[in-house]
Amino acid sequence: MEPEPLTLEKIRLPTMNPFFFLPPETAHKLALWGVKNGLAGRAKKPASLRKKIGGMTFTSPVGLSAGADKEGVALRGWSALGFGFVEAGTVTMHPRDGNPAPRVWRQPSDRSVINWMGLPGGGLQVFLKNLKAFRDRSSDLVVGVSVASPEGSTDDLETLARECAPYADYFTLNASCPNVAHGDDHDPLDEIKAHIKAVCKGANGLPVLLKLGPTRDKDALIRVLDGAMASGCAGFVLTNTVPEGMKDLLGNDLPFTWPQHDGAPVGGYSGPRLLDTTVFMIKTARAHLGADVPLIGVGGIQSALDALRIIEAGANLVQLYTGFIYKGPQLIKDINRALSAAGH
Ligand SMILES: Cc1cc2nc3c(=O)[nH]c(=O)nc-3n(C[C@H](O)[C@H](O)[C@H](O)COP(=O)(O)O)c2cc1C
Structure with missing residues (x-):
């Protein structure tokens, strides 16, 4: 029997992505530079996608999630690619080195x-x-500012919000980074409540959102939602992202071994195996919080x-990061087109 011819479809796309010949952080810096300088293309946002949520007008419900543009260097470029926000x-109060490299691992399969x-x-x-320079040139991109205080300082959170408020549309308190130590001698919800209040104090009336980590525990999620709303x-x-301690959420057939540092598993997972948990959390939150x-x-x-x-589960807006790493700007065009066709 003749061997089957090798076709392009049989070669895994990720291995052909030229960025994947570079270490992840180098590839990221290059991509950011390309987006900033308008080299990553342009896409129209269908007018029908325009919608008002929480007092803000979004030109598309598709956003870039936190961590991809940590210092806000390429905001105009993201808007040109079709992102609505x-x-x-x-951002943290003080400069930070973060963890020692290597600290990003791709699993292309x-x-x-x-x-x-x-x-x-x-x-x-x-x-x-960077944020001021972007606002000086004005744009219809909605810019949320994700803030955290790894030291747990409410003063720092208030200052971050107060300084950024004149140039931001909303704030997100990142209370769920799995890669920095959180104090564990008290109820994490007490800390979350205090941190929300601190960001609200500086936010000058802008909406303050809370970003949570993954869970399938309905009661625990509802407790945090209620506590946060009351604050x-x-x-x-x-x-x-999903820390190793919660990897059950990702199924029992992970095709890779979890990265380690000093003999302990480190980091958080992002990618397709997270989708069902996102759907669960959005459905639970929407059912509990109302429309x-x-x-x-x-x-x-x-x-x-x-x-x-995700939209049909009850989300008003979506964000992504890892999908962009694997699929690039075409993914944003595809989602915008599909959401517009579906009347969202
Ligand atoms: C390299 C990397 C850095 C990230 N940094 C942040 C961050 O600084 N703040 C944050 O809230 N989320 C951060 N995230 C999480 C993403 O915003 C997002 O919640 C997560 O990756 C799941 O979405 P995805 O599957 O579309 O990537 C980071 C994710 C990645 C892959």
Whole structure:
């Protein structure tokens, strides 16, 4: 029998992605430079996608999730690619090195990433300079600012919000980074409530959202949603990456071994295996909170169908990051087109 001819479809696309010849962080810097300088293409946003959520007008419900543009260097570029909003950051008060390299691992056969970045960045002053420069040129991109205080300082959170508020549209408190130590001698919900109040204090009336980590525990999720709402939270971003301790959420057939540092597993998973958990959390939150609370669904979106699933589960808006790493700007065009065709 003749051997089957080798066709392009049989060669895995990710191995052909030229960025994948570079180490992940180098590829990321190059991509960011390309987006910033308008080299990644342009896409129209269908007018029908325009919608008002939480008092903000979005030109598309598809956003770039936090961590992709940590210092807000390429905001105009993301808008040109078809994103309706960007969650810039996570920004911290002071500059941070983050964790030692290597700290990002790709799993191309799973189209996923594990990251153990640990919130590196230039801190508030660098972030603010970029955000101001972007606003000076004005744009219809909605910019959310993701804030965190790895030290647990409410003063820092208030200052971050106060300084960024004149140039931001909303804030997200990142209370779920699996890559920095959280104090564990008290109820994490008490800390979340205090941190929401601090961001609200500085936010000058802008909406403050809370980004949570993954869970399939309905009662625990509802407890946090209620506590956050009572503290002034306006909506939720669901969800952050999956730490190794919760890898049951990802199924029992992971096609890779979890990265380790000093003999211990590190980092959080993002990619397609997260999608079902995102759907669960959005459905649970929507059923509990009613129709009016803004919900952003993030985690595992790598196709137009995935985005539709999250919207149909009850999210007003979606965000993605890992899907962009594997599929590039075409993914945003596909999702925008599909959401427009579906009347969303
Ligand atoms: C390299 C990397 C860095 C990230 N950094 C942040 C961050 O700084 N703040 C944050 O809230 N989420 C961060 N995330 C999580 C994403 O915003 C998103 O919640 C998660 O990756 C799931 O979505 P996805 O499957 O579309 O990637 C990061 C994710 C990756 C892959």
